[in-house]
Amino acid sequence: MRAVERVDAPLGPKTALLERAVGQRIAAVERRGKFLTLPLVRSPSAVPADVLVLHLGMTGVLGPREPSAHLRVRLRLDGPDPDVLFVQDARRFGRWLVLPDGDPVSLPTLAAMGPEPLGAGFTVAGFAAALARSRAPVKALVLSQRPVAGVGNIYADEALWRARVHPLTPAADVPRAKVRALHGAIRDVLAAAVEAQGTTLYDYRTVNGEVGAYLEQLDAYGHDGDPCPRCGAPIVKLVVAQRGTHVCPRCQRAPRGARAPIRGPARRRAPEAGR
DNA sequence: CGAGTGCCCTGACAGC
DNA sequence: TGCTGTCAGGGCACTC
Structure with missing residues (x-):
């Protein structure tokens, strides 16, 4: 010691x-x-x-x-x-x-942190109960760390894309089948990202100074303008909970009443093409 | 109390 | 070349 x-x-x-x-x-x-x-x-x-x-x-x-x-x-x-x-x-x-x-x-x-996503404490039932208590956009709730620990912006987008859940859906309105899918997607995405030693966008390095390789496996995050790997529709970028959010508008159906896409503060025109 | 907004902070980058 | 403005995001403080 x-x-x-x-x-x-x-x-x-x-x-x-x-x-x-x-x-x-x-x-x-x-x-x-x-x-x-x-x-x-x-x-x-x-x-x-x-x-x-x-x-x-x-x-x-x-x-x-x-x-x-x-x-x-x-x-x-x-x-x-x-x-x-x-x-x-x-x-x-x-x-x-x-x-x-x-x-x-x-x-x-x-x-107030929720259970570890790769542990036995993260159950579909518990996750469903946490979502049922909130009408916040499901992505905002997941980012709060309360329903489950450890999910940041990149992995939230990836998991929501995999589960075909729109990030603006009020948490309590996510259908039970999609709660189950999202629960599985969070586990799968995080397990794969850990396996790849994380995602290096800019600065991130492992303790040994190496870059994380999960960047190459991202399907939605950072892919605005690119075709959705599942259906080919262009991935759209919007803002949810002050965070850049990447969505397939065809696979992830927007909730009723949500007007999409929401661009950020409308003070500046978005650039024509992604980088 | 839940939900939404502003803020911190620096580097990368675009535009002029 | 160099300046200015914008953007990135995890979590806290604050407001409504």
């Missing part, structure tokens, strides 16, 4: 409690959704109380090599090499903090 000898990070509200990690031992390395959670103990036989939480955001990289730029956290451990871990985060969307006594009050998303 390695102990934290020193933490260097810029001071601020997001990092104010990091120094609580100093002198404690890392009892485990766990993950909840997109959060890394490291329970800390004050002695090898103690029960974990504080939890060191790392969220890498979109551009965060955690690894043993010192980055050439955008270093945010330096974590010095006792014991053998590697004895220093670095967090690089160009866009500063990451978070790193200690939750005293594991209290997630400052991280509401973590506190």
